Amino acid sequence: MSDDVAEIGAEEEDQITTHYIKALSTHMRAHDFDMYRPMNTLQFSGSFSIAEAHAWLHHLLPNVPSKCPPADTVTNNYRSDANGGTQLQVVYSKGSATFRSDCMTTICIIRDKVSEQTMKMQIRVEVVCELNQESVDHCLKLIDPKISAILTIEKEKLYAAALKELESNNENVFSFLSPSNARLLRDHDMIYEKADGVDVEESGILAIVENLMVARAKLSGKSIKGKLEAIRDLIANDYTLEKMQALFKRMND
Structure with a gap:
């Protein structure tokens, strides 16, 4: 649950490459999302664009392109086998970003990282977090x-x-x-x-x-x-x- 880690290695003399490990690096895109699992929900609402919401995902998750897709609303599903197969669904649009996961660890990481981004960019957001103890x-x-x-x-x-x-x-x-x-x-x-x-x-x-x-x-x-x-x-x-x-x-x- 720490900040992104940078790994630096020398490929050749005087040549260094830097690889950033994203906070949710174990999550991979998935086709399905099981809504019947006990779910925790984290929602951000405020004066941000869909491109800004997409940028949060780009910093959080692997294989997310830097450019926001041309859509009014974007929905992506993810799965992490590292912790047994938990899942994450992200739905975002202008002024709204909702994260659903059966894992509180994932929700906590997202809340911390997105909050850092909104504070850095001075974006006012309302944060609502609903936890399911099950x-x-x-x-x-x-x-x-x-x-x-x-x-x-x-x-x-x-x-x-x-x-x-x-x-x-x-x-x-x-x-x-x-x-x-x-x-x-x-x-x-x-x-x-x-x-x-x-x-x-x-x-x-x-x-x-x-x-x-x-x-x-x-x-x-x-x-x-x-x-x-x-x-x-x-x-x-x-x-x-x-x-x-x-x-x-x-x-x-």
Whole structure:
């Protein structure tokens, strides 16, 4: 949820290229938009042109041309697979820009970035934000398969390592292992190869969940004190989707 990041690399001596990562860089154009999902809505209205509204999108999203299309109203749909498949719909025209998303993190980023642009350009706008708390459970459910997959790999790696050590001290270790543990031991090398580079922190999964908590608190005007630590503790020690959903609900009360 930070500002756009600039990556600078030297292609040749004395030649530098700069690549800007946009705030919603993981979002790609989509044909469909599921209106039946729990949706959060952010609306800007004021004395701005459709070209100015288009410029906001150009700064927010990838593959948006700098030139505004010749239309009175523009509607675009987007999808982000990075966080499990959340979606975004943008409808804008002269004096109006409406953003709908099932992800509060997306809504929070848009509110912050567009507000920066309107302040910079001294455009007066009215901002209305309607939050749907059910979208939080929905987003946690979308990202759950990725969290569970990573935690399963990490758990299997720990078990396989322990069983390998047990094998080094017991010649007939397979005689008393359960079928599941025997499989883990036989697949030790494959498990380690599969687990190479797999980490909850480095995968970005933890950041996605934390950003959701931060976004909801920010949009609701609440504190996040102690909340991020609780998320990390749950994922590290006793994660289930139901427990994470309960934690988010408890933190919102």
